[in-house]
Amino acid sequence: MYSQGDTARTYYSEKLKRHGATARGVDWPSAASQYLRFVQLLKVCDFSGPFSINDFGCGYGALLEYFEFRPPAVAIRYHGIDISPPMVEAAQLRWKHDKQAKFSIGSECPDVADYCLASGVFNVKLDWPVEAWESYIKSILIDLCAKSRRGFAVNFMLPLEQPSGEHRLYRALPDRWINLLEELGCSVEQISDYGLQEFTLLARIPASHQALPDQTSA
Amino acid sequence: MGALVNDPNVPQAQVVLNSRFAPGDPLREMIAIQKEFDVFSLKHSLAHVSSLLNIAPPEAKDRRGWFKFCTYLKSVPSDKKGMSAHDRIITAVRENLASARPLPVFFTWHPGNKLEVSKGFALSFSKTQYLIISAPV
Numbered sequence: 001m002y003s004q005g006d007t008a009r010t011y012y013s014e015k016l017k018r019h020g021a022t023a024r025g026v027d028w029p030s031a032a033s034q035y036l037r038f039v040q041l042l043k044v045c046d047f048s049g050p051f052s053i054n055d056f057g058c059g060y061g062a063l064l065e066y067f068e069f070r071p072p073a074v075a076i077r078y079h080g081i082d083i084s085p086p087m088v089e090a091a092q093l094r095w096k097h098d099k100q101a102k103f104s105i106g107s108e109c110p111d112v113a114d115y116c117l118a119s120g121v122f123n124v125k126l127d128w129p130v131e132a133w134e135s136y137i138k139s140i141l142i143d144l145c146a147k148s149r150r151g152f153a154v155n156f157m158l159p160l161e162q163p164s165g166e167h168r169l170y171r172a173l174p175d176r177w178i179n180l181l182e183e184l185g186c187s188v189e190q191i192s193d194y195g196l197q198e199f200t201l202l203a204r205i206p207a208s209h210q211a212l213p214d215q216t217s218a
Numbered sequence: 219m220g221a222l223v224n225d226p227n228v229p230q231a232q233v234v235l236n237s238r239f240a241p242g243d244p245l246r247e248m249i250a251i252q253k254e255f256d257v258f259s260l261k262h263s264l265a266h267v268s269s270l271l272n273i274a275p276p277e278a279k280d281r282r283g284w285f286k287f288c289t290y291l292k293s294v295p296s297d298k299k300g301m302s303a304h305d306r307i308i309t310a311v312r313e314n315l316a317s318a319r320p321l322p323v324f325f326t327w328h329p330g331n332k333l334e335v336s337k338g339f340a341l342s343f344s345k346t347q348y349l350i351i352s353a354p355v
Binding site: 022023029030031032033035036039194195196197 | 238243246247248249250251253254255257269270271272273
């Protein structure tokens with residue numbers, strides 16, 4: 001049976017084939033707009049010391065490109081996960097010189113990290129009914145929460161001010177997903193008004209819920 | 219221009235350029251990008267900015283030609299004495315995006331030998347005021 005994950009796999013594999021390992025290849029209009037999203041998502045991270053990241057829906061590893069553009073002051077152990085095998089292959093090729101970067105094919109994060117980030121993974125629903133797509137989003141959010149030691153961050157597109165008749169993109173208001181993240185025990189911060197028609201949710205895991213420290217952390 | 223980007227593709231490049239600085243969401247995005255990354259700065263070349271913002275024709279050969287055109291603008295004069303067309307575009311866009319009321323930007327072409335920057339109604343059917351940047355061709 002064709003799943004939502006299959007939709008994402010096919011869609012992004014085709015984008016990569018058409019546009020290559022570029023912002024367009026992961027369906028963003030430009031590297032700059034992608035970086036603007038990373039700025040928001042990375043606000044969940046505490047940069048006062050080293051940490052590890054699961055970059056879920058990593059594409060060709062654009063987050064590493066962002067770290068080259070604006071180098072972080074601390075060491076970050078990076079694990080990119082993507083459902084599209086050609087995308088992971090492209091990422092491995094693009095970042096083969098980076099011994100700290102690791103990539104995996106998957107529809108969930110294989111390991112726990114300090115933080116999980118997911119940029120744009122909920123946007124392209126194509127012909128899936130909203131209810132089925134939201135159930136897919138929920139399963140991903142539950143996994144991100146389970147695989148994050150300190151917190152995770154995700155973004156969603158906001159509804160358009162003028163309805164456009166476009167139904168293949170998933171747009172949501174924040175409350176629906178803030179409520180779920182709070183039910184999962186997270187402390188949630190919403191960021192919007194950063195120049196894009198979307199919002200970012202920073203979900204912090206309370207100390208009482210945090211897993212034991214990862215002895216292999218960066 | 220036509221020597222660097224295929225003639226029939228030049229209008230398409232203009233549409234891409236103008237759509238990224240159009241009123242509403244595109245302009246809001248550009249303001250936010252400028253505020254966060256200071257991309258329109260004399261520290262960066264127009265070709266680099268163009269690549270980062272993906273403001274270039276989609277086809278590879280035209281893209282290369284477009285970036286060459288951006289670099290060529292360093293040798294083109296502007297309406298500001300002593301300032302190249304390349305630097306005039308960067309400073310005009312930078313000042314506009316940082317202003318209290320940034321205007322959408324309309325890029326166009328004119329026969330001549332220097333780049334011109336003005337404010338006005340770029341679209342005769344619209345009452346929206348634009349920053350108009352016109353390159354000589």
